[in-house]
Amino acid sequence: xxxLLLSNSTxxxxxxxxxxxxxxxxxxxxxxxxxxVPFAAAEAQQDAYTDRVAEVFAEFGVELFSLHKEKDxxxxxxxxDAVAVGGGNTFLLLRALYRTQLIKAITGAVKNGxxxxxxxxxxxxxxxxxxxxxxMPIVEVPTMRAMHLVPFQINPHYTEATIPGHGGEGRDQxxxxxxxxxxxxxxxxxxxxxxxxxxxxxxxxxxxxxxxxRSGQEAKEMSGGAVIxxxxxxx
Amino acid sequence: xxxLLLSNSTxxxxxxxxxxxxxxxxxxxxxxxxxxVPFAAAEAQQDAYTDRVAEVFAEFGVELFSLHKEKDxxxxxxxxDAVAVGGGNTFLLLRALYRTQLIKAITGAVKNGxxxxxxxxxxxxxxxxxxxxxxMPIVEVPTMRAMHLVPFQINPHYTEATIPGHGGEGRDQxxxxxxxxxxxxxxxxxxxxxxxxxxxxxxxxxxxxxxxxRSGQEAKEMSGGAVIxxxxxxx
Numbered sequence: 001x002x003x004l005l006l007s008n009s010t011x012x013x014x015x016x017x018x019x020x021x022x023x024x025x026x027x028x029x030x031x032x033x034x035x036x037v038p039f040a041a042a043e044a045q046q047d048a049y050t051d052r053v054a055e056v057f058a059e060f061g062v063e064l065f066s067l068h069k070e071k072d073x074x075x076x077x078x079x080x081d082a083v084a085v086g087g088g089n090t091f092l093l094l095r096a097l098y099r100t101q102l103i104k105a106i107t108g109a110v111k112n113g114x115x116x117x118x119x120x121x122x123x124x125x126x127x128x129x130x131x132x133x134x135x136m137p138i139v140e141v142p143t144m145r146a147m148h149l150v151p152f153q154i155n156p157h158y159t160e161a162t163i164p165g166h167g168g169e170g171r172d173q174x175x176x177x178x179x180x181x182x183x184x185x186x187x188x189x190x191x192x193x194x195x196x197x198x199x200x201x202x203x204x205x206x207x208x209x210x211x212x213x214r215s216g217q218e219a220k221e222m223s224g225g226a227v228i229x230x231x232x233x234x235x
Numbered sequence: 236x237x238x239l240l241l242s243n244s245t246x247x248x249x250x251x252x253x254x255x256x257x258x259x260x261x262x263x264x265x266x267x268x269x270x271x272v273p274f275a276a277a278e279a280q281q282d283a284y285t286d287r288v289a290e291v292f293a294e295f296g297v298e299l300f301s302l303h304k305e306k307d308x309x310x311x312x313x314x315x316d317a318v319a320v321g322g323g324n325t326f327l328l329l330r331a332l333y334r335t336q337l338i339k340a341i342t343g344a345v346k347n348g349x350x351x352x353x354x355x356x357x358x359x360x361x362x363x364x365x366x367x368x369x370x371m372p373i374v375e376v377p378t379m380r381a382m383h384l385v386p387f388q389i390n391p392h393y394t395e396a397t398i399p400g401h402g403g404e405g406r407d408q409x410x411x412x413x414x415x416x417x418x419x420x421x422x423x424x425x426x427x428x429x430x431x432x433x434x435x436x437x438x439x440x441x442x443x444x445x446x447x448x449r450s451g452q453e454a455k456e457m458s459g460g461a462v463i464x465x466x467x468x469x470x
Contacts, residue, residue: 012402042415089412131373134403138366138413140379157403167247167427168369168392177324178373180277192402 001110003149003198005126006119007156007190009087017056019193023206024117025060028082031115035080036066039096040088040121053086067102074105087120090133094125094141107147116149120156127154132178132187152233158189158211175213183215186234194224203228236345238384238433240361241354242391242425244322252291254428258441259352260295263317266350270315271301274331275323275356288321302337309340318344322355325368329360329376342382351384355391362389367413367422387468393424393446410448418450421469429459438463
């Protein structure tokens with residue numbers, strides 16, 4: 001499999017999709033047509049979102065077409081050289097992936113070699129479930145099971161920071177709650193400005209870094225550039 | 236209906252369940268046995284959680300017994316003078332309410348006059364759905380529909396604040412996402428240190444205040460002590 005799983009598209013204060021450009025450009029080298037999945041955005045915003053991403057991808061010499069405009073999105077996917085799944089709300093995204101049956105089609109295509117790029121919600125759905133999303137559950141989903149392209153849960157936008165003077169749970173506490181019900185499942189907290197790159201059976205971390213949570217073990221911090229040992233993330 | 240819906244049990248830096256004591260004490264005046272619902276806590280923590288809450292409620296002269304220790308929780312509920320639903324993870328709570336069939340039993344009892352106290356997750360489930368929870372969706376639920384004791388969504392621990400330098404969505408953006416798919420449903424952002432008290436057909440806000448979100452309207456700030464006009468929250 002060829003995967004590029006980004007924590008986020010854009011750093012606070014930077015222009016849209018700035019930090020990941022060199023990684024995405026290299027990942028898509030030689031690819032011509034990318035199918036875009038904008039379903040994490042609200043329906044009224046999907047056209048504009050597609051335009052915005054298409055503009056960035058055009059700089060890599062890639063033509064982006066969006067599956068939300070296709071009558072037969074599953075059929076249209078097969079004409080693509082790669083698939084990109086955008087961020088937004090993970091529940092909106094997963095609901096649409098089931099409604100369109102793209103979940104099965106994308107999973108199959110990627111397991112057969114189609115390169116997959118996801119950011120934020122688009123990285124969440126690459127894990128076994130969306131149970132470690134940060135998003136509000138604004139719509140019902142048939143199940144929280146997702147694509148299971150990697151055998152660990154992803155928590156994008158990972159940070160230890162909390163809102164000063166606020167009593168709501170911090171991220172580590174939320175992940176610990178998840179692990180109390182799913183103790184065998186590793187969770188990767190992917191910091192903003194970070195990505196996981198899977199290619200040729202090797203997984204590499206790039207950017208700001210990540211923290212790996214495994215039940216009964218101390219969380220393990222890893223830095224950009226690291227090759228991820230399979231044992232660490234349950235592979 | 237007699238409802239006391241708290242944003243949170245405890246302010247940051249204060250001892251457990253400090254700020255709401257006078258309100259809860261007055262609300263339970265004359266009640267002897269309170270059924271406690273600790274299912275928002277992880278299973279291993281439900282005993283300790285019950286003990287902690289029982290200690291506080293004993294100061295109000297109330298005996299608290301927990302439904303997680305009952306073989307027949309629905310039957311045990313009928314022997315209570317009031318019901319209290321604690322905070323923790325809203326998905327854990329809702330899953331258990333369906334598994335035990337307490338969701339129907341509590342809804343029925345409260346509509347027939349049994350006083351209901353909820354905090355955090357326990358307030359969330361008093362709304363039509365849990366779609367405006369802040370919690371991580373760590374387990375599957377059969378549906379996100381909840382008790383619908385009030386006709387608006389509750390967002391507990393409401394704040395406009397965000398984590399400095401972090402790109403994740405703020406609360407207002409999350410609530411706006413929800414309203415983009417459910418435009419007819421009002422959302423009440425209940426600030427920490429605040430509660431809604433429903434009694435004799437009147438709803439009153441106490442404490443730090445709240446913000447009411449209605450689609451197509453500017454969000455409306457309300458202060459503690461206010462009587463809530465029915466039109467504002469869809470009643």
